[in-house]
Amino acid sequence: MTIKTTRRAWLAGLSIVAAGVTALGATAAAANDAITIGALRFTSHGAGFVAYEKGYFADEGLDVTFEFFQAAQPIAVATASGDVDFGITGVTGGLMNLAEKGAIRIVGGVLHEKKGVDGMMIMASNAAYDAGMKTVDDIKGHSVAMTQVGSTFHYMTNLIANAKGWSMDDMKMVPLQKVGSMVAAVKSGQVDVLIMVPHIAKALAGAGAAHEIGWLNDYAEYQISTMISSVDNIENNRDMVERFIRAYAKGIADMNRVFLSGDADPAEMEELTGMIAKYVAPDQPYEKAAKSIQTGAMYLNEGMALNKTDVAAQMKWFKDQKLVDSDLTVDELVDSSFVDTY
The missing domain is CATH 3.40.190.10 (Periplasmic binding protein-like II)
Known part of the structure; x- marks a missing residue:
């Protein structure tokens, strides 16, 4: 038995197939x-x-x-x-x-x-460094930047204080809401201490905008x-x-x-x-x-x-x-x- 297909029928069939493929593609995208x-x-x-x-x-x-x-x-x-x-x-x-x-x-x-991998850097502002803050031991009694009360930066400061045997009352925590504001406050000397991720901290230290004085993973993982x-x-x-x-x-x-x-x-x-x-x-x-x-x-x-x-x-x-x-x-x-x- 021979089946004859006209060009019009062939094109119509092709259109149906193409429409089906398009519909399948649309269904996949929608999924x-x-x-x-x-x-x-x-x-x-x-x-x-x-x-x-x-x-x-x-x-x-x-x-x-x-x-x-x-x-x-x-x-x-x-x-x-x-x-x-x-x-x-x-x-x-x-x-x-x-x-x-x-x-x-x-x-x-x-x-x-x-341990062994650079993490949060502990930094001193230039003003605090010039006034004698050379190590983490010198942080006690100084101001520390954080975003909000109850933030991770707040908790990180506690890890340092706990390792040193200090009270949180021995530091002045300064909430600045944004990471950018924390960085700006340390660069301007409005706060003494910054704990910051290394891609920002290393750039600050390299530019002479603040000083590295320690690493958080020296005190806690x-x-x-x-x-x-x-x-x-x-x-x-x-x-x-x-x-x-x-x-x-x-x-x-x-x-x-x-x-x-x-x-x-x-x-x-x-x-x-x-x-x-x-x-x-x-x-x-x-x-x-x-x-x-x-x-x-x-x-x-x-x-x-x-x-x-x-x-x-x-x-x-x-x-x-x-x-x-x-x-x-x-x-x-x-x-x-x-x-x-x-």
């Missing part, structure tokens, strides 16, 4: 989950930028955008309200309050102080930042959370391997630096931003594992200091079902 990540323009947040640029999020069916903030605590508020789906932030009083209301949970670890998401996402879109964590963890693996291994391929180093520079220093020439990014990388939690024991210790401090009035437990703050905890 991607659109999510927003709340972040700071820090190299330590670079794993997300790398995961985006290298297509790890796209591979997991995630259409990602970033929303940038000037401090970590507002990221927790934005995550609780649903303005962002995931946020990179430390354990703070604000985070604990929102978790107690059933709005957010920690789902993984991001940044961790580790702690879980600086975590990944949070809303309880709504965790309970009603678990698969999306799992896919996000897989993609972000790949970005972490790339960051640690390239920036911390000491034997990275120079071409790959340049590639990742360029990816991160787009977000960390969008208004700077690449040549200016590259060095601070490459020398400012910190240790990121492999696999987004979380130091839950340290999170519990941080929570206790906030409660002991009366910065939160809460019965929240670490098991209520942390959802341990997504990553390894220890």
